[in-house]
């Protein structure tokens with residue numbers, strides 16, 4: 001996929017694109033035990049993550065990667081979910097977005113942390129060509145830390161990506177030799 005050379009506009013703050021989504025868990029979202037399906041939660045995470053990336057880039061975005069997710073708490077039919085997303089760092093055409101999910105016990109109003117994930121979105125134009133995104137300007141100490149950590153995660157993703165690519169080559173060569 002080729003990238004366009006459009007000039008990104010001024011740097012944007014984290015607050016400008018922070019997003020929130022609320023969902024009530026319905027029977028259709030659950031397994032036979034009435035627990036929210038992991039895949040459904042990943043779908044919600046993808047959506048709220050895309051909202052922040054969309055607001056930051058002001059163009060279409062596609063999901064390039066979703067990092068490891070731990071499902072910390074079960075979520076049940078009838079529970080209320082709150083999902084919050086913010087852009088941690090903008091690179092050239094990609095953005096790392098962090099998503100955190102809580103479930104609210106409607107009786108006690110206690111909020112429990114359910115899951116967290118990091119996603120990478122790539123900005124594209126109407127024709128699917130990659131486009132540059134505006135820089136992200138961290139303001140608070142928290143945002144600054146996330147901005148730094150996002151670069152470390154990007155480096156880790158890149159080395160993992162290269163490792164998997166090399167492993168696929170070895171496996172393809174072994175398949176060919178065996179056939």
Ligand SMILES: CC(C)(COP(=O)(O)OP(=O)(O)OC[C@H]1O[C@@H](n2cnc3c(N)ncnc32)[C@H](O)[C@@H]1OP(=O)(O)O)[C@@H](O)C(=O)NCCC(=O)NCCS
Nearest residue numbers: 001002062063064065091092093094095120122130157161
């Ligand atoms: C993501 C996609 C646009 C990348 O396109 P590409 O031509 O392979 O681009 P490149 O390898 O040159 O990488 C472009 C950018 O994406 C990032 N990227 C690509 N693959 C990535 C991955 N697996 N994880 C994290 N970032 C990734 C690169 O770091 C780069 O970022 P930068 O411009 O900020 O430096 C392309 O692979 C694609 O369209 N994938 C399908 C997306 C989709 O349909 N998602 C929905 C799920 S089905």
